Amino acid sequence: MKKNSVRVILTGGGSGGPTLPLLALAKEIIKQRKNSIFLFLGSKKGPERQMVEQEGITFENIPSGKLRRYLSWRNFVDPIFIIGGGINGFVKLLSFRPHVIVSAGSFVSVPLAYMSWLLRIPHVILQMDVRPGLANRLMAPVSHALITYFEKTANNFPNILLKKNIGPVVRQEIIKANADRANDRFGLDSEMPMILITGGGQGASGLNNAVMPLLKHWLNNFQVVHLTGTEWVKNLDPEYSGFSHQHYYRMESVHQGMGDLLAKSEIVFTRAGMGIIGELAFLKKDSILVPLPGTHQEENALLLQQNKAAVLVSQQQLKAEGINWWEKFIQDRNPGEHGKRLHQMLPNGGTKDFAKLILEIYENSSKWN
Numbered sequence: 246m247k248k249n250s251v252r253v254i255l256t257g258g259g260s261g262g263p264t265l266p267l268l269a270l271a272k273e274i275i276k277q278r279k280n281s282i283f284l285f286l287g288s289k290k291g292p293e294r295q296m297v298e299q300e301g302i303t304f305e306n307i308p309s310g311k312l313r314r315y316l317s318w319r320n321f322v323d324p325i326f327i328i329g330g331g332i333n334g335f336v337k338l339l340s341f342r343p344h345v346i347v348s349a350g351s352f353v354s355v356p357l358a359y360m361s362w363l364l365r366i367p368h369v370i371l372q373m374d375v376r377p378g379l380a381n382r383l384m385a386p387v388s389h390a391l392i393t394y395f396e397k398t399a400n401n402f403p404n405i406l407l408k409k410n411i412g413p414v415v416r417q418e419i420i421k422a423n424a425d426r427a428n429d430r431f432g433l434d435s436e437m438p439m440i441l442i443t444g445g446g447q448g449a450s451g452l453n454n455a456v457m458p459l460l461k462h463w464l465n466n467f468q469v470v471h472l473t474g475t476e477w478v479k480n481l482d483p484e485y486s487g488f489s490h491q492h493y494y495r496m497e498s499v500h501q502g503m504g505d506l507l508a509k510s511e512i513v514f515t516r517a518g519m520g521i522i523g524e525l526a527f528l529k530k531d532s533i534l535v536p537l538p539g540t541h542q543e544e545n546a547l548l549l550q551q552n553k554a555a556v557l558v559s560q561q562q563l564k565a566e567g568i569n570w571w572e573k574f575i576q577d578r579n580p581g582e583h584g585k586r587l588h589q590m591l592p593n594g595g596t597k598d599f600a601k602l603i604l605e606i607y608e609n610s611s612k613w614n
Contacts, residue, residue, distance in 0.1 A: 256351070284305065355384055413591050419528065
């Protein structure tokens, strides 16, 4: 007879992008199986530990290396960490005895995926971006199931038989987001439209420097909330470091109330990771995507622009054209249209669909039962 609880290991991290959907999944499973148990395995130096422990989930780090496709002395050292991660992961699997393992990328997950295959524990990949990262491609041969946001992405994983395309996996803070609460929490003007600039929890110096020349222009019609990241002072052009205005709110990061800020926003300037894009889709928000140059984010942003679900502008173009680019954007803009199309591309229900699949895999697995 099946046990009523589910033991799940979550792996990934390196940033909030992959971590927050995994935490949202855990909360949804707990709603359906209240005595379920989770263990999050992540990197030693990543920001995920704080996020995980704030949710009351046990966090443990395991050694991890990185497979680089360029010459580096670390290529000679990292195999030791990869082997160490495999051994460490094997021990943790035997100790925790999970029914299912869910990975959202990151090289910390790779050795664990292969250890789960040896122990015949179902391993599930969450692939949010359009283009799969190397870590997920390395895990594919030993994975039981694949979750994607875009159907075209699944074509990159021909050997995984169980595939499911879902809407974004979003946290309760987004589901319950409230614009009025943002006004109260951050002292915002309740009547004035707002632009939100965010480069993620660690900030984005290139994005910060590209938008700073536009601030004076924006503040004629908008209030601006600028989440700069923790290292913004070191990388900001000196002429802007002391800029201030009664409707310009500059913060390094927001730990509580990010969902409310997104709900309050009329336009969001952001990088193009699928974590934040999924949240924007849920809230039907217009967004201007400034992808990190030379990364998978460019493909995310391009696909959304092709479907008229967001506006794509390169960091270089934004910095070079500035006000001219903005004035054309405002002239062509149909407020709310991009947000509606984004929501159509990435509809609600992903969190529940993901949890349902994990519980189905558990029900069909006899491991540890």
